[in-house]
Amino acid sequence: MIIAQQYGRPLIDWAWIGNHTDELWERFVEHLVLTGLAVAIGLALSLVLAVIAIRWRRTYQPILAASSILYTIPSLAAFAFLVAVFGLFSLATALIPLVTYTLLILVRNIVTGIDGVPNSVREAADGMGYRPLRRFMTIELPLAAPVVIAGVRIATVTVVGLVTVTSLLGRGGLGFFILNGFRKSIVSSTEILVGTVLVVALAAGLDALLLGLERLMTPWRRGEAA
Amino acid sequence: MIKLTQVTKTFPGATAPAVENLSLEINEGEVVVLVGPSGCGKTTTLKMINRLVEPTSGTITVAGQDILSMHAHELRRGIGYVIQQIGLFPHKTIAANIATVPTLLGWDKDKTAQRVDQLAQLVELPAEMLGRYPSELSGGQRQRVGVARALAADPPVLLMDEPFGAVDPIVRANLQNELLDLQARLRKTIVLVTHDIDEALKLGDRVAILNVGGILEQYGSPEEILREPANEFVEEFLGGERGLKRLALMPVSAAGLRPGPVIDVNTSRATALQVAADNATDWVGLLDQDRLLGWVFTADIAAARAPTDLEPRPFWVTLDRESSLREALDAVVTSHARVAVVLDGDRYVGMLDIDTIGEGVTE
Numbered sequence: 001m002i003i004a005q006q007y008g009r010p011l012i013d014w015a016w017i018g019n020h021t022d023e024l025w026e027r028f029v030e031h032l033v034l035t036g037l038a039v040a041i042g043l044a045l046s047l048v049l050a051v052i053a054i055r056w057r058r059t060y061q062p063i064l065a066a067s068s069i070l071y072t073i074p075s076l077a078a079f080a081f082l083v084a085v086f087g088l089f090s091l092a093t094a095l096i097p098l099v100t101y102t103l104l105i106l107v108r109n110i111v112t113g114i115d116g117v118p119n120s121v122r123e124a125a126d127g128m129g130y131r132p133l134r135r136f137m138t139i140e141l142p143l144a145a146p147v148v149i150a151g152v153r154i155a156t157v158t159v160v161g162l163v164t165v166t167s168l169l170g171r172g173g174l175g176f177f178i179l180n181g182f183r184k185s186i187v188s189s190t191e192i193l194v195g196t197v198l199v200v201a202l203a204a205g206l207d208a209l210l211l212g213l214e215r216l217m218t219p220w221r222r223g224e225a226a
Numbered sequence: 227m228i229k230l231t232q233v234t235k236t237f238p239g240a241t242a243p244a245v246e247n248l249s250l251e252i253n254e255g256e257v258v259v260l261v262g263p264s265g266c267g268k269t270t271t272l273k274m275i276n277r278l279v280e281p282t283s284g285t286i287t288v289a290g291q292d293i294l295s296m297h298a299h300e301l302r303r304g305i306g307y308v309i310q311q312i313g314l315f316p317h318k319t320i321a322a323n324i325a326t327v328p329t330l331l332g333w334d335k336d337k338t339a340q341r342v343d344q345l346a347q348l349v350e351l352p353a354e355m356l357g358r359y360p361s362e363l364s365g366g367q368r369q370r371v372g373v374a375r376a377l378a379a380d381p382p383v384l385l386m387d388e389p390f391g392a393v394d395p396i397v398r399a400n401l402q403n404e405l406l407d408l409q410a411r412l413r414k415t416i417v418l419v420t421h422d423i424d425e426a427l428k429l430g431d432r433v434a435i436l437n438v439g440g441i442l443e444q445y446g447s448p449e450e451i452l453r454e455p456a457n458e459f460v461e462e463f464l465g466g467e468r469g470l471k472r473l474a475l476m477p478v479s480a481a482g483l484r485p486g487p488v489i490d491v492n493t494s495r496a497t498a499l500q501v502a503a504d505n506a507t508d509w510v511g512l513l514d515q516d517r518l519l520g521w522v523f524t525a526d527i528a529a530a531r532a533p534t535d536l537e538p539r540p541f542w543v544t545l546d547r548e549s550s551l552r553e554a555l556d557a558v559v560t561s562h563a564r565v566a567v568v569l570d571g572d573r574y575v576g577m578l579d580i581d582t583i584g585e586g587v588t589e
Contacts, residue, residue, distance in 0.1 A: 124313025126278055127385075128326050128375070129303035142317045220317045220359040 013190040024177075028198055031173025034163045035206070038095055039156050042102030049103065050110035051136070060111065067104035075101070075165050083169065094166040101162060102155040109151025113144025146221065149214040153207050160203040164195075174198045227254040227415040228275060228383065233284030235270050235440070243282070244270045245440030254382075255413040259430035261420055262463070267440030268419045272385050275417060276305045288383060303327055306376030306414070310388035312368050314360040320371055321356040327379040345374040348408070366397040373405070377412075386418040390425065402428060423464060427452070427471060435460050448475050473552035473583070478545055478568050481554070481586030483576030486565060488513055491534055498527050509563060511577075512538045518574040521563060541567045547575060551586055554578045 017024070049067075053060035078097040086093040117140050125135045141148070167175030177195030181188040230250045236243040245267035252258045260268040273279040274286060277298045286293050293301050314323050321342050322329075328338045346353055349370040360368055369389065376384055389405075390398040402425065409416065420426055426433045427448040434445045437459055444456035452472040455461040464471070487505035489498050491512045502510045502524045512519040512533060520538025530536050543557040544567045557566035558580050568575040 118311070118313070120309060120311030120313035121315060122313075123278070123309060124307070125315070127276060127302055127307035127309070127313075129299040129301075129330055131299050134330075139315060139317075143315075218317070220361065 011189050012193060013188075016188075016190045017194060024194065024198070027172075027174050027176050028202070031160070031163050031175075031199070031202060034094060034098065034166070034173055035156060035159045035202070038098035038159045038163075039102055039152065041095065042099045042106055042155060042159075043152065045099065046103055046106035046110055049107045050114070053107065053111050054114055063107060064104070067100075067107055070100040071104040073097075073100075075162055076168075079166065079169060088169055094163075094169055098159050098162055098166070101158055105151045105155045105158070106148075109147050110144065113147030113151075114140050116147060117143045142217070145217050146214060149210055149217070153210045156206050156210060157203045160199060160206065164199055174202070227289060228252040228417065229287045230271070230274075231285045231287075233271070233274060233286060234282050235267070235274060235279060236282045242439060245274070247284070248440050248442055250434060250442065250445065252415060252417060254415050256431040257409060257416040257418060257429055259418045259420060259426040259433045260436060261423055261426035261433060262436035262443075263438065264421065265438045266436040267438075268421075268436050269387055271436070271440060272387055272417055272419045275383075276302050276307060276385055303330055303379065304381050304383070306378075306381045306384040308372050308376045308384070308386040308389045310391040312372040312392070314368060314371060314375070316360050318359075319356065320351070320358055320360065320363070323360065323371055324356075324374045324378055326375055327381075331379055341378060345377060348377070349374045350404070365393045366401065369393060369397075369401055370404075373408075377414075382415060384414045384416045386416060388420055389418065391420070398425075405429065424471070427475065435463060470552055470555075473555060473586075474550045476551045476586060477547065478549050478551060478554050478566070478578060479547050481551060481578055481582050483568060483578060484582060486567075486577030487511060488518070488574070488577075489533070490514075491519060493533060495527055495530070495532055498533050499524055502527075507563075511541075511567075511574075512536075513574060516573045518544075518567065518569065543567070544569050546570065551578075551583050555580070555583050558583065 049063050053063050075097055078100075079093065082093040082096055086096075114136075121139065121143070122135070125139050130139065163173050164175030164178060166172045167179045172179065174195045177191040178199075181191030181193075181195065184191075228250075229252070230248055233245060233248045234243050235245040244265075248267075248271060250258075250271075260271055262268050270279055274281050275288065275293070277293060281294075288301070288305070314320075315326070318326075321339075324342045324345055325338045328341060333341070342356065343353070346356060351367060351370050351374065355363060355367065355371075360371070363371065369392075372389070376386075390401050393401065406429065418429060420429075430448055432446060433448055433451055435443045435451070437443050443463075444451055444460045449472065451460065452464065452468050452475070455464060455468075461468075487501050487507050487509070488511035489501050491514050498510050502508065508524050509521050510524065510527070510533075511521045518541065520540045522533065522536045522538055526536055527533055541561065541563070543561050545554055545557055547568060547570050549568070554566040554568075558564055558578065564579060566578045568578065
């Protein structure tokens with residue numbers, strides 16, 4: 001930005017924004033869709049892994065270990081590797097790393113949430129004649145919701161940030177503008193700034209939305225604070 | 227109604243069985259209390275009846291049907307279950323909690339809602355509580371919801387695992403009385419587990435005293451057990467004051483009530499003094515028809531023209547016919563007159579003194 005100002009141009013070129021609203025919107029939606037897909041697939045996968053970890057307790061540590069190894073792979077390295085397998089513009093190339101980054105957080109939070117359900121509640125459910133699947137879906141999962149959603153919030157914000165990196169693959173959502181801004185012969189501070197602000201806004205907006213969803217899903221907790 | 231035959235449970239990894247060769251028969255409509263020290267397998271025994279614990283060997287039948295021949299979840303939907311920690315579902319409203327089993331059974335909405343209202347009334351839960359969540363209720367209210375939930379589908383059998391263990395003594399006594407009232411109306415077959423012998427003696431039609439390892443030491447009515455403990459273990463487990471505990475189980479009507487030194491208020495002075503003399507007391511009670519007005523000292527009668535002129539002193543402690551002999555004993559020792567006055571509503575029934583109470587016990 002200091003560089004930009006050296007060229008005597010304003011930090012933000014409002015006209016550029018006005019001329020690119022369609023493209024901004026398109027990339028914004030792309031960013032949102034990639035994030036949504038990654039978190040949704042991650043959540044579904046994590047649910048399966050968490051159920052396995054809960055049912056066969058011995059698998060929990062290995063599942064966590066595997067997830068954290070995936071988590072520690074630098075995103076750039078992962079993308080580079082997957083480009084070799086799936087090609088540059090493949091959706092899978094972008095999604096696979098995004099999904100793997102959610103697993104550690106989500107699996108751990110789901111298992112922790114389910115573990116937090118009081119045993120008396122579980123015993124009562126069994127004693128009343130709940131079958132295991134129904135107990136899990138209608139008793140344990142709703143009670144674990146606050147912890148699970150806390151995990152989803154962290155995962156979502158992380159993924160929003162990571163999607164920016166996938167712009168290197170040509171599927172970057174708002175990351176496209178940031179990258180583009182740097183690539184120009186004269187660095188475009190407008191593109192970089194607009195891209196960044198929108199990414200931050202998207203992350204904050206999704207986080208707030210999920211917080212609202214949690215409030216909505218857990219009306220029973222309102223009385224507890226008192 | 228429930229029959230355990232040679233039931234043994236050995237938990238995986240345990241050296242000794244938690245319950246060994248236990249045979250027990252529970253009749254329809256009776257309350258059987260399983261009581262014993264920790265490690266006596268009482269809770270294990272209870273949980274084997276709804277298959278939360280699977281027996282290692284032996285057979286259990288409920289209503290003539292071998293429970294192992296049924297699906298566990300279907301068996302459980304037909305048996306009410308109440309636990310100490312209550313285990314209400316925190317994320318469901320009170321109404322939804324009560325409706326648990328009807329919902330599992332797929333009742334339609336109207337029928338379920340109707341049943342929920344009916345149960346709220348039955349356990350005396352204010353209707354405005356139905357829309358609230360468990361965290362908004364007191365311990366006693368939660369326990370009532372737990373009982374209502376267990377009764378929701380009107381199961382013939384109710385299993386209760388230390389149902390009143392988590393509430394304070396005053397609430398506990400109330401809940402115990404409510405359970406007895408409820409049972410008088412519903413006539414369920416109830417198996418209740420407690421470690422509290424007094425609770426067992428109060429609630430049980432029959433009490434099964436278990437020893438460590440699920441050994442059945444004695445099985446009988448509270449009165450039988452107190453009168454004739456089967457062995458030293460039972461005697462010790464019953465603790466002190468066995469006589470008083472028996473008195474607590476007997477209604478005053480079990481003892482021969484005496485008319486006592488009581489006269490009609492319009493009786494002459496001479497008769498009044500004669501009645502007092504016959505009963506060897508220095509006072510007489512005054513009746514107006516069958517209503518007891520109070521009592522007066524014979525010395526005052528002697529000084530007065532007639533008993534009607536005197537201001538009768540009230541009997542501070544009166545009992546009704548349903549009171550226990552233990553309460554009667556308490557009344558005797560705390561009253562000046564050394565008698566317990568028994569009323570039926572307003573009507574005077576008779577008196578008990580310490581000798582009458584003693585006779586009631588030895589009979």
